[in-house]
Structure formats: C-alpha cells, structure tokens
Amino acid sequence: MIRAGVIGFGLGGTVFHAPLIDAVDGLELAAIATSRSDAVRAAYPRAAVTTPAALIADPDIALVAISTPNDTHFALATAALEAGKHVVIDKPFATSVAEAEAITALADLRGLVLAPFHNxxxxxxxxxxxxxxxxxxxxxxxxxxxxxxxxxxxxxxxxxxxxxxxxxxxxxxxxxxxxxxxxxxxxxxxxxxxxxxxxxxxxxxxxxxxxxxxxxxxxxxxxxxxxxxxxxxxxxxxxxxxxxxxxxxxxxxxxxxxxxxxxxxxxxxxxxxxxxxxxxxxxxxxxxxxxxxxxQFYAAIARAIAEDAPVPVPAEDAVAGLRxxxxxxxxxxxxxxxxx
The missing domain is CATH 3.30.360.10 (Dihydrodipicolinate Reductase; domain 2)
Known part of the structure; x- marks a missing residue:
C-alpha cells in the first residue's frame, strides 16, 4: 500500500485528488495538509490533518499531491522531492519554464516519480x-x-x-x-x-x-x-x-x-x-x-511507483506545454x- 498525502483542500483537493486517491487500489489517503480540519474529518475520518511541512517530513508518506495556489507549486514540489517523495502537481505544473525544468531535473536525479495532474x-x-x-x-x-x-x-x-x-x-x-x-x-x-x-x-x-x-x-x-x-x-x-x-x-x-x-x-x-x-x-x-x-491517472501513478511502469503524464510534457x-x-x- 502506497501512503499518499494531499497538500491543499480547496477545489482541487476536495473534488479531484482526495477522492481519486481514496478510490484507487494500492493507494491510501493517509494525510491532508489544510486548515479545514472539520471538512477533512467529515469526508475522510481516517486521514490525518496536518501541515505541508509535517506531511512532507512524514517518513510514512511516499506520494505527495500538491493542489495549492499556483505560485507555491515549485517550492512545495522541490521540498517534497528533496525529502524523497514521489510528487503529483496540479496544473499549472509551475509558473515558469525554468521552474518546471528545475523540478523535472531534480526528480530525475533522485529517481522519483513526478507527474503533472493533466487529468x-x-x-x-x-x-x-x-x-x-x-x-x-x-x-x-x-x-x-x-x-x-x-x-x-x-x-x-x-x-x-x-x-x-x-x-x-x-x-x-x-x-x-x-x-x-x-x-x-x-x-x-x-x-x-x-x-x-x-x-x-x-x-x-x-x-x-x-x-x-x-x-x-x-x-x-x-x-x-x-x-x-x-x-x-x-x-x-x-x-x-x-x-x-x-x-x-x-x-x-x-x-x-x-x-x-x-x-x-x-x-x-x-x-x-x-x-x-x-x-x-x-x-x-x-x-x-x-x-x-x-x-486511470492515479492507478497509473500507483503502478509507476510500485512496478516502475511508465508515468501516465511525463513531466517533460508539462514543460513542453509551458513553453x-x-x-x-x-x-x-x-x-x-x-x-x-
């Protein structure tokens, strides 16, 4: 079982990432970083409510999904990759080509799964x-x-x-x-x-x-x-x-x-x-x-992590789109x- 955490519980977190992760075999929605603790407990009582820093630092979390304001994607993705986490980033993948290239290179260097959420x-x-x-x-x-x-x-x-x-x-x-x-x-x-x-x-x-x-x-x-x-x-x-x-x-x-x-x-x-x-x-x-x-996106993410299968949306595709x-x-x- 791949334990996953979601950072952000606005529209993207509540409508897409959390329910999709929760519905896919092989993934466990273990934690959500948000200030909306009551909403999380009502929808996912088994998920821990935490902060972005604590979620990224949690050694039991293998996959981090980032669904936060656009200009925070780069810093959060960088921190998660440096902590050894696989990462999914909601669109836009980054706010500049340079940022997108930097996190793609970091994921390649660490041998981690990195994918834009092009659902x-x-x-x-x-x-x-x-x-x-x-x-x-x-x-x-x-x-x-x-x-x-x-x-x-x-x-x-x-x-x-x-x-x-x-x-x-x-x-x-x-x-x-x-x-x-x-x-x-x-x-x-x-x-x-x-x-x-x-x-x-x-x-x-x-x-x-x-x-x-x-x-x-x-x-x-x-x-x-x-x-x-x-x-x-x-x-x-x-x-x-x-x-x-x-x-x-x-x-x-x-x-x-x-x-x-x-x-x-x-x-x-x-x-x-x-x-x-x-x-x-x-x-x-x-x-x-x-x-x-x-x-199908998160099912493929689970296979990419567990079985070294292809990533459903390569990071390079998001870089090309941002260009x-x-x-x-x-x-x-x-x-x-x-x-x-």
Whole structure:
C-alpha cells in the first residue's frame, strides 16, 4: 500500500485528488495538509490533518499531491522531492519554464516519480476525439478547434486574481488544452496568442485565443469567462468530414455536486451531449462518447511507483506545454506569430 498525502483542500483537493486517491487500489489517503480540519474529518475520518511541512517530513508518506495556489507549486514540489517523495502537481505544473525544468531535473536525479495532474486526458469527450482521429474517418485534419467557456463575471478569491501569483485563464485552463493538442498533433511550427482581461476590475487574463501552426493545419484553442452560450467544446474539420461536440465531461460536475466515483454511471455522458459526425457527402451520425475516468491517472501513478511502469503524464510534457503557453503570452504582447 502506497501512503499518499494531499497538500491543499480547496477545489482541487476536495473534488479531484482526495477522492481519486481514496478510490484507487494500492493507494491510501493517509494525510491532508489544510486548515479545514472539520471538512477533512467529515469526508475522510481516517486521514490525518496536518501541515505541508509535517506531511512532507512524514517518513510514512511516499506520494505527495500538491493542489495549492499556483505560485507555491515549485517550492512545495522541490521540498517534497528533496525529502524523497514521489510528487503529483496540479496544473499549472509551475509558473515558469525554468521552474518546471528545475523540478523535472531534480526528480530525475533522485529517481522519483513526478507527474503533472493533466487529468483531462481522461475526459469522455477527449477520449472520443482520440478514438475518432485514430480511426481516420475525418481524413487529414485541417482545422481543430477547442473551446472551454464559462460565464463567471465576478472576481474570484484574491490569489486567483493576482498576476504575481501566476493566476489567469491562460495558466488555469491553458495547460489542459495545450496538453490535449500536443498529444494529438505534437509540437507546432509556430504559435499566435491573443489575451485579454474582459471582466470589470480584472487584473489577470480571462480570455485567450491561441493558434498553433502545423503546415496547412491550424489548431485553435480558446477560452473565456464571459460566454453565456458556450461554443462547441470541439470542432474538428478534415478533408472527409467534420465532428462537432458540445458540453464538458461530466466527472467534475458530478463530484462537485457530491456524487460518488463509485456510481455505475460516473463518467458517462448524457446522450444529448454526444457529438455529431458530418461527412463530406452530407450524411450525419451521432458518435457515442467514451466513458471518462480520472481514476486511470492515479492507478497509473500507483503502478509507476510500485512496478516502475511508465508515468501516465511525463513531466517533460508539462514543460513542453509551458513553453508554448509562454510563447503564446509573448506573441500576444508583441502582436506577431512566433516560431517555436
């Protein structure tokens, strides 16, 4: 049994890391570092409530999951790796490429498992997209569009509105969207970025639009906090046809509403949210969505620790994604396309 501890019990800790670790065979949720002791005792009475320093120093903890404000990820990950712990870091993996490279090198030096929590690889919609692209039915992909929109005009808690803390939409949802694009298409040749702060009083970017160039192909990743009627989650257009899909994977919403990972229907999309394939001859077909399952991430982490199996998301993938996000920000600032 691999004893695991979670640092942070906000949205990431309560909705993702703690319940996922608790649900995976081979992992034991042994401790949670937070000031919200009552919430922990109500949800996980067997888990110790502690501090980040004490959790990292605990010799019985083998795996540390970090789900704290963005600008604390580097220091906590460094401390945990230096203490000989395997580490999972919520996105963003770090707030700079230099920090990401430093903790990756440290993990390699110590022979420890280090992984970014890019759980969106196990979204129902993205699994469906991968299956469809692997089938070749769309032919050569010319335009790939991914949107992740919300209507959240109000300002969030202070650290999420602080550019100094590495906050903003680009580092919030950008790592997931870039990661998915890199999985499908690899590194692009060039990138163009556009950022804006559209909410009243906002100090951080709450809108971004990134275009990745792959020869004739364009991959467009866009997100906004000021969209009441969301755009398609995926719009994929090839020489043979198009696939359009609305709606987000249901796992986060179910867990936030108090649902259980053990529910037989967990991760299964409603038929109304399934995407539509339109072929060049006009024929249309509903494509059933794959079942999403974030447990696969932590199950693979357990195997990587216990059996030296591959890490589910290599740290190098997060470093590559941060390089592209950094270029996108520079492109937006300079108003030009940048070569990768």
């Amino acid at each position: 969106r690889r196990w979204d129902s919609d993205f699994l469906t997209v991968r299956r469809l692209l692997d089938s070749g039915r769309l032919g050569e992909i010319l335009l790939f569009e991914a949107h992740w929109d919300r209507l959240r005009p109000d300002l969030a808690q202070p650290w999420k509105e602080s550019p100094e803390a590495g906050a903003g939409q680009l580092l919030d949802l950008g790592p997931h969207m870039i990661d998915q694009a890199l999985l499908l298409f690899g590194m692009p040749e060039a990138v163009r970025g556009d950022l804006a702060s559209q909410r009243v009083g906002s100090r951080v970017d709450d809108y971004f639009d990134i275009t990745l160039h792959y020869g004739e192909r364009r991959v467009v990743l866009s997100s906004s906090r000021m969209v009441a009627a969301p755009r398609p989650r995926f719009g994929i257009h090839g020489r043979n046809g198009s696939f359009v899909k609305y709606g987000l994977d249901p796992q986060e919403a179910a867990l936030r509403a108090g649902g259980s990972i053990g529910d037989p229907a967990h991760g299964i999309e409603a038929p109304a949210d399934h995407g539509t394939l339109t072929m060049a001859d006009g024929t249309r077909e509903t494509i059933p969505s794959e079942r999403g399952d974030y447990r 592209l996000l950094t270029l996108a920000r520079q492109s937006a600032h300079e108003g030009r396309v940048l070569t990768v």
